[in-house]
Amino acid sequence: MKALLCTTFGPPELLEYREVPSPRPQAGEVLVSVRAAAVNFPDVLIIENKYQFKPSLPFSPGSELSGVVKEVGPGVSGLAPGDRVMAFTLHGAFAEEVVVKAASVLPIPEGMDFASAAALLLTYGTADHALRDRGAVRKGETVLVLGAAGGIGLASIEIAKALGARVIACASTAGKLAVCRDRGADDVIDYATEDVRERIKAVTGGRGVDAIVDPVGGGITEVALRSMAWRGRLLVIGFAEGNIPKIPLNLVLLKGCSIIGVFWGDFTRREPQAFAASVEQLSAWYADGKIHPHISVTLPLSRGAEAIGLMAARKAIGKIVIEP
Numbered sequence: 001m002k003a004l005l006c007t008t009f010g011p012p013e014l015l016e017y018r019e020v021p022s023p024r025p026q027a028g029e030v031l032v033s034v035r036a037a038a039v040n041f042p043d044v045l046i047i048e049n050k051y052q053f054k055p056s057l058p059f060s061p062g063s064e065l066s067g068v069v070k071e072v073g074p075g076v077s078g079l080a081p082g083d084r085v086m087a088f089t090l091h092g093a094f095a096e097e098v099v100v101k102a103a104s105v106l107p108i109p110e111g112m113d114f115a116s117a118a119a120l121l122l123t124y125g126t127a128d129h130a131l132r133d134r135g136a137v138r139k140g141e142t143v144l145v146l147g148a149a150g151g152i153g154l155a156s157i158e159i160a161k162a163l164g165a166r167v168i169a170c171a172s173t174a175g176k177l178a179v180c181r182d183r184g185a186d187d188v189i190d191y192a193t194e195d196v197r198e199r200i201k202a203v204t205g206g207r208g209v210d211a212i213v214d215p216v217g218g219g220i221t222e223v224a225l226r227s228m229a230w231r232g233r234l235l236v237i238g239f240a241e242g243n244i245p246k247i248p249l250n251l252v253l254l255k256g257c258s259i260i261g262v263f264w265g266d267f268t269r270r271e272p273q274a275f276a277a278s279v280e281q282l283s284a285w286y287a288d289g290k291i292h293p294h295i296s297v298t299l300p301l302s303r304g305a306e307a308i309g310l311m312a313a314r315k316a317i318g319k320i321v322i323e324p
Contacts, residue, residue: 002324003095004304007058009049012308015061017301023099025073030102032085036118037065037093039320040151041215041240044312046091053090061308062093062322065100066108066117076102084108086117088268094304096324103272109283119293119319120282123151126264127159128278130213130235133267134260139164141210144200144227146220147240148185149176151293151319156213157183158291165211168203170196170220179294179317191220200227211235221245225257232257240314294318 005016025031043061045051069083079085079102087105092098108117131137143160147153148169160167161184169185171177177188187203189196200209208229214221218241225234225247236259239245252259268275285291296317299307301324310316 001096002301003060004062004301005058005060006047009047009057012044012047012305012312015047015305015308017304020095022097025071025076025099027074028076028102029073029099030069030076030079030085030087030105031071031073031097031099032065032067032087032105033070033097034065034093034095034324035067035114037062037322037324038119038122038151039307039311039316039322040064040122041238041311043094043308047308055091060092060095060098062095062098062304063090064088064118064122065093065098066114069105070097072102078102079105084114084117086121088121094301094322096301104268106279109286112286115295115298115321115323116286116293118321119151119295120286121279122264123155123319124159124282124291124293125268125275125278126152126237126262127155127213128282129264129267130237130262131156131159131163131165131211132281133274133278134262135211135233135235137163137165137211140166142166142168142204142207142229143211143213144168144170144209144224145180145185145213146170146224147214147216148180148188149173149317150215150240151316152215152237153213154179154183154294154318155291157185159285160213162285162290168200168209170224176317183294196220196223197227200224204229208232213237215240217241217245218243219245222247222251225251225255228255228257230256234259235262236260237262295321297321298323300324
């Protein structure tokens, strides 16, 4: 089979597209023929040896996929060859076939195409875990989404609107903000050209925001936190900007607010029943037309390095999908 391989840690240009042996599933595993795989920011980090999980070389990046079950390993029940599935894994999805733990394989909802299925679990799952579970966002509250044109950002806009919240989207270009508007954002802020704090004050009448979705980190985190309403929640998802912010804790005290970690990967492992309920909710929202992954770029596996390069350069709007 063909695969995109990381043979030495570094930028996407070092990745190799070549023939490798097909894997075989062991006990509790499933072999999936990949039809689509989505690019996520951890794919950029893992090939540079900057991610918290560090696989041995060589390996294929890619953690989110959809496809058809080809073979099941010993002890696997409820899955059979020919099943249409979506799955997540630490790495390995950027290949024609991948072995995945059976617990990480889910049926594709009725009516969902392979590309959408590949782009659903990580971003929408993270956004749902952040907003409904960790953030307990309620109807009528105001949610500020940072990095709003990215995969998690657009998913957060749609889910926050499904929950009945008002959404303020922050992104860095007019084109990105237009997509945020199209996905349901009530107000938008260009943090490349506008004073974010003043704009938030203006659009909220000085009250501030109830929840902040933050997959960005860096300097924008403290700026956003200073615009928090009383009893607000800062939902810490990631640090795409590259720097982990150091928060003055007096802000947390003065605003009576909370800083809440959102680690979707461990959530799926530690709370499988809650994870299953989240996937059920996402499937229902998809069926109702309330959520739908925005796929801006689709590339063949042979151009997988280019796809990861777009993510590394922060040129992705919504999701980038690779199709073997």
